[in-house]
Amino acid sequence: MNSLNNLWSDDVLMKAAGLPQQELPAACLYIVGVPIGNMGDITLRALWVLSRADVIAAEDTRETRKLLERFGIDARLISVREHNERHGAEQIEALLAEGKRVAMVTDAGTPAVSDPGARVVEYLHGIGRRVIPVPGPSAAVTALSAAGLLGAGFTFIGFLPPQPKARRQAVEALRARREPFVLYEAPHRILALLEDIAEVLSPERRVVVARELTKKFETISAMNAGDLGKFASTHDPRGEYVVLVDEEPPKEEGLTAEAEAWLRDLAPEMPASKLAAIAARRTGMPRQEIYAWLIHERDAAGSSSD
Structure with missing residues (x-):
């Protein structure tokens, strides 16, 4: 068990949330959501679990160490990232076999949602180990709440292929979807993605481009797909992006x-x-x-x- 800072062992908010009375089973993997930018978005339960985990599996131990130090949490860290997930899953299983509590986090957001973690969870389910989710921030849901999409429901797509031809083909396949869908994109590829969307989708289809969510330079821009080319030509790409495409608007019968x-x-x-x-x-x-x-x-x- 970690040596705990009094900040989390006796805090009145933790007691008000009833966390000291809640079950915290050993030999389980806890999937813990962490902030996507604003540290104030971390949940009380996330802090409670992280402060009581025997080991924390992190996508980048350096980034996770910064978060833990900010909240006065001392923990043993191991690296579980995209390129070593299978080995990481076996390492976590060995820890669970010893009766340890293991928490998994990514650099930002929720593990296994366009981030490492899904292979670990699938492996542990396959051998009968318990996996407990600890909900936290998600860029997709955060963006959706401020996008004003009118369509019912949505499809989460995440990152499209980075290669230009494969990305264009993926956008063309998405054109047939009538319901809203959500994409993620990195800053060095965002302009190319927006240009593909502008060329492929109906010009009147509504698109919302969100970047740097919950951070100082957060921007959320809504427009029609037909205006994306102009937006891309004047946009300075920085930060991580969420691109939301609304439902296909009703079409007039035949050509106007x-x-x-x-x-x-x-x-x-x-x-x-x-x-x-x-x-x-x-x-x-x-x-x-x-x-x-x-x-x-x-x-x-x-x-x-x-």
């Missing part, structure tokens, strides 16, 4: 008069297949329907000139 007019203007300038693909991205209509309309218009124009 305005869309038909510009299609007629552009038809002589490019092949019907290419124009149909561009118009499908801009209108949200199926490419095949637009292509069929272009061919019909071309045939009709040819017949009238005979």
